[in-house]
Each structure stands twice: as C-alpha cells, then as structure tokens.
Amino acid sequence: MQETWRWFGPNDPVSLTHIRQAGATGVVTSLHHIPTGDAWPLKEILERKALIEEQGMTWSVVESVPVHNDIKTRTGQWQTHIEHYKTSLRNLGEAGITTVCYNFMPVVDWTRTNLSYVLPNESQALRFEMSDFAAYDVHILQRKNAADDYDPEVLARAEQRVAAMSEEEKLLLEKNIIAGLPGGDGSYDRAGIMAAIEEFIELGNEGMRANLFAFLNEVVPVAEAAGVRLCIHPDDPPFSLFGLPRVVSTADDARALLEAVPSEANGLTLCAGSYGARCDNDLVKMAEEFGSRIYFVHLRNVKREDDGSFYEADHLDGDNDMVGLIDQLLVEEARRKAQGLPQMDIPMRPDHGHLMADEIGQQGVNPGYSYAGRMKGLAELRGVIHALEVVRRRAS
Numbered sequence: 557m558q559e560t561w562r563w564f565g566p567n568d569p570v571s572l573t574h575i576r577q578a579g580a581t582g583v584v585t586s587l588h589h590i591p592t593g594d595a596w597p598l599k600e601i602l603e604r605k606a607l608i609e610e611q612g613m614t615w616s617v618v619e620s621v622p623v624h625n626d627i628k629t630r631t632g633q634w635q636t637h638i639e640h641y642k643t644s645l646r647n648l649g650e651a652g653i654t655t656v657c658y659n660f661m662p663v664v665d666w667t668r669t670n671l672s673y674v675l676p677n678e679s680q681a682l683r684f685e686m687s688d689f690a691a692y693d694v695h696i697l698q699r700k701n702a703a704d705d706y707d708p709e710v711l712a713r714a715e716q717r718v719a720a721m722s723e724e725e726k727l728l729l730e731k732n733i734i735a736g737l738p739g740g741d742g743s744y745d746r747a748g749i750m751a752a753i754e755e756f757i758e759l760g761n762e763g764m765r766a767n768l769f770a771f772l773n774e775v776v777p778v779a780e781a782a783g784v785r786l787c788i789h790p791d792d793p794p795f796s797l798f799g800l801p802r803v804v805s806t807a808d809d810a811r812a813l814l815e816a817v818p819s820e821a822n823g824l825t826l827c828a829g830s831y832g833a834r835c836d837n838d839l840v841k842m843a844e845e846f847g848s849r850i851y852f853v854h855l856r857n858v859k860r861e862d863d864g865s866f867y868e869a870d871h872l873d874g875d876n877d878m879v880g881l882i883d884q885l886l887v888e889e890a891r892r893k894a895q896g897l898p899q900m901d902i903p904m905r906p907d908h909g910h911l912m913a914d915e916i917g918q919q920g921v922n923p924g925y926s927y928a929g930r931m932k933g934l935a936e937l938r939g940v941i942h943a944l945e946v947v948r949r950r951a952s
Contacts, residue, residue, distance in 0.1 A: 557853070557882075557885065557886070557889065557901055557902050557903070557904045557941055558581060558582050558616060558901040558902065558903045558904065559579060559580045559581055559582065559904065559905075559934060559938065560580055560581070560582035560583060560584045560616045560617060560903045560904065560905040561575045561578060561580040561582070561583060561584065561905055561906075561930070561934075562584045562585070562619065562905055562907075562925060563575060563583050563584065563585045563608075564585070564586075564588060564922060564925070565585060565586075565587075565588055565589070565604070566607070568922070569920045569921060569922070569927075570925070570927045572607065572608060572611040572613070573611065574927055575611075575613065576611050576612060576613060578927075578930070578931045578934055579934065579935075579938070580613070580905075580934065581613055581614065582613060582614050582615075582616030582617070582903055583608045583613050583614065583615055583616060584616060584617045584618075584619045584657075584903070584905055585604065585608070585615065585618070585619070586618055586619055586620055586621070586622075587600055587601070587604060592622045592623075592624050593624035593626070593633070593636075593637040593640060594640055595639075595640035595641075595643035595644050595647075596621070596643070596644040596647055596648065597647065598647040598650060598651060601647055601648060601651045601653065602651055605651055605652075605653065615653050616655065616903045617655045617656070617657055617852050617903050618648060618653060618655065618656045618657065619657040619789075619852075620656070620657050620658045620659060620789070621641065621644050621645070621648075621656055621658055622658065622659075623641070623658055623659070623660060623771070624637040625662070625663075625752070627641070627767070627771055628660060628662055628756075628764070628767055628768075628771075629755055629756065629759060629767065630767050630770070631755075638771065638774055638775065641775055642774075642775055642778040645775060645778050645779050645782050645784050646778060646781075646782050648782070648784055649779075649781075649782025649783045649784045650782070653784075654783055654784050654785060654899075655784070655785055655787065655851050655852055655899070655903065656779070656784055656785070656786050656787070657787050657788075657789055657825045657852050658786060658787075658788060658789065659788060659789040659790075659791075659804070660764075660768045660771075660788065660803065660804060661791050661792070661802075661804075662752075662756040662759075662764065662800045662801060663744070663749060663752045663753055663756055663798065663800055664733070664734065664744075664749075664797060664798070664800075665792075666792040666830075667684065667689075667733060667792065667793065667797060668682045668683060668684050668732060668733075668923075669683060669684055669685045669688040669689050669692075669729060669732055669733060670682070670683040670684075670685060670688070670732065671732055671923040671924075672911065673867050675867075675910065679910040679911060679912040679916075679929070680910060680911040680912070680916060681867050681868045681869070681910050681911075682867065682868045682908060682923060682924050683865070683866070683867040683868070684793055684833075684864075684865060684866055684867075685865050686706075686710055686861075686863045686864045686865045687710050687713035687714045687717050687863070687865075688714070688717055688729060689733065689797070690702075690706045690710050690711060690713075690714035691714040691715075691717045691718040691721070691729070692726075692729050692730060692733055693705075693706075693797075693798060694706070694711065694714055695714065695715070695718040696718065696726055696729070696730060697730075697746060697749070697750065697798075699750065699753065699798060699799070701799075702798075702799070705796070705799050707863070709863070710863055730746070734746075734749050749798075753798045753799070753800060756800050756801060757798075757799050757800060757801075759801060760801055761801040761802070761803060763801070764801035764803050765801075765803040765812070768803055768804075768813070769813070769816045769817065772786075772813075772816070772817040772822055773817060776817050776819050776821050776822050777819075777821075779821040779822075780819055780820075780821040784821065785820070785821050785823055785851050785899075786821060786822055786823060787823040787824050787825040787850070787851040787852045788804055788813065788823075788824060788825060789804075789825045789827055789830070789854075790804045790805060790809075790810075790825070790827050790830040790831050791803075791804050791805045791830065792827065792829070792830040792833070793830070793833050793864070793866070794806065794830055794831060794833055794834050794837070795833075795834065795864060805831075805834065806831075806834065806836070806837060807837060807838070807841070807842050807845070810824055810842065810846055811845075811846075814846065814849055820849075822849070823849040823850065823851040824846055824849055824850050824851070824852075825850075825851070825852040825853070825854065826839070826842065826843060826846070826850045826852075826853050826854070826885075827853075827854035827856065827907065828853070828854060828855055828856055828857065828876050828878065828881060828907070829854060829856030829857060829858050829868060829876075829907055829908065830854070830856075832856075832857070832858055832860075832874070832875065832876040833858050833860060833864075833866050835860060835875070839876055839877065839880075839881045840877055840880040840881055840883075840884050843881055843884040843885055843888065844884050844887075847884070847885070847887070847888035847891070848888070848891075850885070850888065850902065851899065851902070851903075852902070852903050852904075853885060853902055853903070853904040853905075854904070854905060854907035855871060855878065855881075855882070855904050855905070855906055855907055855933070855937050856868060856871065856906070856907035856908050856933075857869045857870065857871050857872065857873065857874025857875070857876050857878055858874045858875060858876065859874050859875055860875050868908050868910075868924070870910070870933075870936070871906060871932075871933040871936050871937055872936050872937075872940070878937075878940065879940055879944070882937070882940050882941060882944060883944050885902055885904075886941070886944055886945065886948070888902070889901060889902060890948075904937070906930045906931075906933035906934040906937055907924075907933075908924035908925065908929075908930070908933075909924065909925070909926050909927075909928070909929025909930035909931075909932065909933050910926065910929040910932075911926045911929060912926065912928050912929050912932075913928050914928075915927065915928055915929075
C-alpha cells in the first residue's frame with residue numbers, strides 16, 4: 557500500500573518536510589482556497605503539484621473536490637457548478653493526478669461533538685456523543701420535531717446535559733458541530749443551518765440518492781475520458797443527523813452506487829472509521845466485495861457505544877478488525893498486480909490521530925490532524941503491513 561498523508565496546503569502547521577520525515581511518499585491534499593463550486597485552474601493544480609514534488613513526494617489523491625450543495629439539491633446554479641466540476645476533473649487528469657475523493661453529505665460534513673476527549677493516558681481524541689448532539693439539536697438549535705429522532709433514554713440524558721451546561725459550553729458544542737472541521741465544506745451560523753436542514757429534509761433519502769446518481773451520470777464520463785477515478789467518502793457518522801438524508805452509510809449504499817454507475821471511474825473511499833462507526837458494517841467483507849472499486853483507504857479505528865456514540869481509538873485498538881482489513885486490501889493489491897492492472901498500490905493514509913505530547917495546548921493544530929498522533933498511527937499501520945507481507949512471502 558502507498559503510505560500517504562493529509563496536507564492542508566502551505567498554511568498547514570504540518571509541513572511537507574514533516575510529512576517526508578514521517579515516511580509517507582504520497583500527499584493527499586486539495587486547493588482549499590478555491591471556493592466550492594468554482595473550477596480548479598490547471599495553473600493552480602500544477603503549482604500545488606510542483607510544491608509536493610520538490611519534496612520528493614507525489615500528489616497521490618485529491619481530497620476533495622467538494623460538491624456544491626446546489627448540486628446535491630439540484631437547485632440554484634447546480635448546472636454551472638457541474639460544468640465547473642467537469643473542468644476541474646479534466647484539468648486534474650491533464651496534470652496527471654488521477655484519484656479524486658469527494659463526499660455527498662448534506663449540510664454538515666464530518667461531525668464530532670468533542671474535539672478534545674481525554675483518554676486514560678491523557679492524550680486527546682475526537683468523540684461523537686449522541687446525548688450531546690441531541691442536546692444541541694433539541695434544546696439549543698430547537699429544530700422542529702427533533703425529539704422524534706431520538707430514543708427516550710438519549711432524550712433524558714440530553715435534557716440533563718443541557719441543564720448542566722454553561723453558556724460557554726453550549727457555544728463550544730455548537731461550534732464543534734456546525735462551524736466546520738478541517739477538510740469540511742464550509743460552516744454555518746444557527747439561522748443558516750436551519751434553512752439548509754429544512755431544504756434537505758424535504759428532499760429525503762430517495763431524492764438525495766437520485767441526485768447523487770444523476771451527478772455521477774454527468775461527471776463520470778468526463779472522469780473516464782480524463783483518466784481520473786472518483787472515490788466517494790462515506791457519511792461520517794454513517795447515520796442521519798438533524799433528520800437529514802444519508803445515502804453512503806452502509807454496504808447496501810455502496811453496492812447501489814456502484815451498480816447505478818458501473819464505470820471503473822466510479823469507485824469508493826473505504827474509510828474504516830466512518831463505515832466502522834456502525835456495527836452492521838463488516839469492513840473485511842466490504843473490502844472483499846468492493847475491492848476492485850476501492851481506490852483510496854482511510855485507516856482509522858473507533859470504539860463504539862450502543863446509542864451510536866463513539867470515540868476515535870488507537871489505530872490498532874478499536875472495534876474494527878484493522879489487521880483483517882489490511883490483509884484483505886493486500887489480497888486486492890496482489891490481484892491487481894497479477895492481472896497487470898493500474899494502481900496496484902492502494903493509497904492509504906492514517907486517518908486522524910490523537911493529540912499528544914507537546915502538541916496538547918498548542919495553537920493552530922487542526923482537530924484530528926496532529927503530527928505526533930498520525931505519525932504514531934502510521935508507524936503502527938506500517939508494522940501491520942510489513943508483518944502481513946512477510947507472512948505472505950514465507951508462505952509462497
């Protein structure tokens with residue numbers, strides 16, 4: 557597998573030199589300064605690519621070319637935005653960057669309620685706490701009929717939580733949920749998110765799915781012609797928030813998407829932490845079934861709780877079978893190699909990492925994207941890959 561690293565561009569406190577020192581050979585990045593919906597100019601793509609190559613690495617994956625909300629709802633300027641998306645894909649293909657991750661999540665991108673959940677060893681993790689989310693949705697945002705979406709036990713805990721919160725704690729919770737996290741697409745204030753939620757709730761799951769398939773039917777032929785492969789990131793968390801539709805949360809969702817647009821240019825990002833936040837997603841079986849269409853992998857682990865809450869665990873110490881998943885991905889790589897197929901090495905990155913050591917309390921560290929935490933995760937994953945490859949060599 558190709559070891560890659562998420563980089564947020566020249567303003568990222570983790571530099572390209574740091575990434576090279578961690579041992580990664582590929583960089584996962586985006587042109588974050590270009591507004592969502594605008595086309596990516598070839599000149600800007602080539603400038604970013606040159607920065608990476610000057611450090612002896614490759615721009616392995618674009619994460620992401622964000623999809624404008626107008627495309628997801630097929631309202632407003634959606635046709636213009638789709639044409640801009642096609643232009644971006646053509647320009648990326650011309651620049652030789654051939655793997656593009658994207659997502660189709662409505663309103664909120666990846667979401668957590670606590671960005672500094674303290675673990676027993678005093679490092680800090682990201683956490684999604686269902687009762688805190690319900691406290692915000694029902695009591696702070698006061699979304700209409702929000703209480704209907706939660707179990708009575710969760711609602712009882714949410715009421716207790718909000719009663720115990722100071723105004724400062726309520727504002728922090730709101731900021732964590734709706735102000736936007738690294739790599740996410742934009743942020744909202746309270747009035748803005750209410751309006752956006754209502755529009756997507758009216759669309760519903762089937763409308764959202766239809767719009768995703770319509771988008772793919774328009775852009776996949778362009779990607780195909782440009783030599784680009786798209787790989788959709790799953791919903792994070794992989795269940796409804798704010799009553800919003802979710803259409804990339806389960807193996808059934810992935811299967812329907814690949815069947816709807818069967819082109820090889822239409823593929824998946826297998827995010828272990830996102831899919832794995834549901835106990836009914838078997839990651840090893842998903843890697844086996846969808847292996848030929850998995851073009852990018854996020855390796856992250858979670859500890860799940862019965863009410864849907866979870867926190868991001870050590871990469872090898874959560875509820876997901878990380879060793880089994882990596883083993884199955886190596887099987888897929890061996891298949892590609894035996895058949896002489898392109899992209900034999902699947903790009904993977906250590907997704908998120910605990911805040912630890914001297915980075916605790918530092919200003920400017922992106923939540924989930926600490927240097928030390930990800931370097932620790934990468935080292936652990938590298939060890940698993942190496943051990944599995946040695947076992948294979950000895951068995952052959």
